[in-house]
Amino acid sequence: MAEKPKVALYWCASCGGCEEAVVDLAEAILDVVAAVDIVFWPVALDFKVSDVEALPDKAIAVSFINGAVRLSEQKEMVELLRRKSQLVVAFGSCSHLGGIPGLANLWDKASIFDWSYSKAPSMEPGATTRPMTKIQVPEGELELPEFWDTVKSLNQVIDVDYYLPGCPPTPKLIANAVQAILTGKLPPKGAVLAGTKALCSECDLNETKPDKLLIQDIKRVTEVQLDLKKCYLAQGVLCMGPVTRSGCEALCINGGMPCTGCFGPVQESPDYGGKALSFVASIVDLEDPARAQEVLAKVADPTGIFYRYSLPTSKLGRKKMPRRK
Amino acid sequence: MAVVMEPPKEAQEAWEPRIVAFFCNWCTYAASDLAGISRVKYAPNMRIVRVMCSGRIDPSFVLEAFRDGADGVLIGGCNPGDCHYKEGNYKTMRRAMLLSQMLQDLGIEKERFRLDWICASCARELQTTVNHMTADLKRLGPLNWKGV
Numbered sequence: 001m002a003e004k005p006k007v008a009l010y011w012c013a014s015c016g017g018c019e020e021a022v023v024d025l026a027e028a029i030l031d032v033v034a035a036v037d038i039v040f041w042p043v044a045l046d047f048k049v050s051d052v053e054a055l056p057d058k059a060i061a062v063s064f065i066n067g068a069v070r071l072s073e074q075k076e077m078v079e080l081l082r083r084k085s086q087l088v089v090a091f092g093s094c095s096h097l098g099g100i101p102g103l104a105n106l107w108d109k110a111s112i113f114d115w116s117y118s119k120a121p122s123m124e125p126g127a128t129t130r131p132m133t134k135i136q137v138p139e140g141e142l143e144l145p146e147f148w149d150t151v152k153s154l155n156q157v158i159d160v161d162y163y164l165p166g167c168p169p170t171p172k173l174i175a176n177a178v179q180a181i182l183t184g185k186l187p188p189k190g191a192v193l194a195g196t197k198a199l200c201s202e203c204d205l206n207e208t209k210p211d212k213l214l215i216q217d218i219k220r221v222t223e224v225q226l227d228l229k230k231c232y233l234a235q236g237v238l239c240m241g242p243v244t245r246s247g248c249e250a251l252c253i254n255g256g257m258p259c260t261g262c263f264g265p266v267q268e269s270p271d272y273g274g275k276a277l278s279f280v281a282s283i284v285d286l287e288d289p290a291r292a293q294e295v296l297a298k299v300a301d302p303t304g305i306f307y308r309y310s311l312p313t314s315k316l317g318r319k320k321m322p323r324r325k
Numbered sequence: 326m327a328v329v330m331e332p333p334k335e336a337q338e339a340w341e342p343r344i345v346a347f348f349c350n351w352c353t354y355a356a357s358d359l360a361g362i363s364r365v366k367y368a369p370n371m372r373i374v375r376v377m378c379s380g381r382i383d384p385s386f387v388l389e390a391f392r393d394g395a396d397g398v399l400i401g402g403c404n405p406g407d408c409h410y411k412e413g414n415y416k417t418m419r420r421a422m423l424l425s426q427m428l429q430d431l432g433i434e435k436e437r438f439r440l441d442w443i444c445a446s447c448a449r450e451l452q453t454t455v456n457h458m459t460a461d462l463k464r465l466g467p468l469n470w471k472g473v
Contacts, residue, residue, distance in 0.1 A: 287412075
């Protein structure tokens with residue numbers, strides 16, 4: 001019997017939801033496990049880094065890497081996996097676009113440490129603990145990875161072959177991707193393994209979207225009783241469907257929540273946040289500046305809403321670093 | 326002794342703010358044309374990009390301008406009610422409201438991004454706007470986005 005293709009799974013700055021998504025393949029995971037040989041999966045299997053180091057270069061057929069990159073250790077690990085793998089797939093929003101951890105780019109190392117270790121309410125007020133990269137203890141020198149000022153997406157650190165979007169990617173997309181890799185039926189390098197059009201194109205509520213979508217007010221989901229059979233945007237609730245890549249089959253919308261944009265921009269879009277901002281401003285049908293300002297102020301945190309999953313891969317990428325003398 | 330790397334004095338004095346301006350074809354671009362014909366002088370810090378309507382300006386143009394070295398971005402459009410395409414400038418107005426907030430969240434000062442309605446015969450207003458903005462930017466200093 002021919003040797004089974006080797007597969008590695010790794011996580012960086014992520015919540016673990018992407019690992020959960022792999023387990024959510026349910027019975028289908030048995031087929032995957034039967035077809036491949038998992039050589040590294042820290043969350044589930046007891047392989048060590050030295051096992052990966054011992055493999056010859058390009059020995060792994062594909063590495064699925066989820067999570068954004070924000071520690072020197074994560075960089076070392078993804079560089080190792082890149083060297084050992086024929087294909088690298090950025091798995092999930094964080095790895096694809098920077099994701100929720102990417103919102104930390106509105107701060108920097110100093111301000112994050114300052115809050116987490118000094119200012120945040122604590123059982124030890126006045127404690128001055130700070131993580132350091134090296135410390136001497138009686139047993140010898142201990143090391144911690146370096147914490148970066150800026151969170152990065154996977155392709156800002158290593159070369160990435162394919163992207164599986166989503167927070168997390170859906171079981172169907174994962175299964176399709178694995179199938180495509182196993183059979184060698186892959187699209188050109190750099191492709192995002194999901195739809196290319198906007199989410200509205202596959203949303204059941206699209207039929208109820210008015211031809212000219214205009215709203216007079218913006219409402220939050222907690223303020224209204226949503227009619228689940230009618231386009232949420234037409235009801236004044238912000239849904240990112242029109243600027244978000246399709247492929248999830250409108251999971252959140254079918255579950256009664258508007259789209260928050262985890263699949264990232266559609267194929268040709270230059271900047272997700274810019275497009276999302278532009279579309280929201282366009283449909284608010286108010287000409288009086290004062291009234292428009294009042295309604296748009298209900299977009300409580302425009303940066304957080306429009307760049308929820310994509311700040312590190314946006315045009316500006318992060319908040320300007322404070323000038324330090 | 327530590328060597329402090331400071332740009333030479335002349336270089337500091339030589340710094341001039343760079344303003345990327347997006348002007349609508351029908352009003353503000355015409356105003357800048359008129360300013361030229363009428364010899365209305367204004368600070369030479371602005372590079373104009375002519376667009377058919379201020380509504381054409383995608384927020385990503387503004388973000389890209391800042392990323393690639395602009396110290397300020399100025400959008401000029403027709404007065405409310407005067408848009409050649411009826412509602413383009415209203416969309417720009419609402420986009421600018423959100424974009425201004427977003428830019429401030431990202432550490433770009435409010436004065437660096439302006440939207441002004443300047444009509445085709447308003448060469449003087451154009452002069453005042455550009456001069457004020459240039460003065461504001463000189464006070465703020467270079468944005469130097471790539472330097473982060």
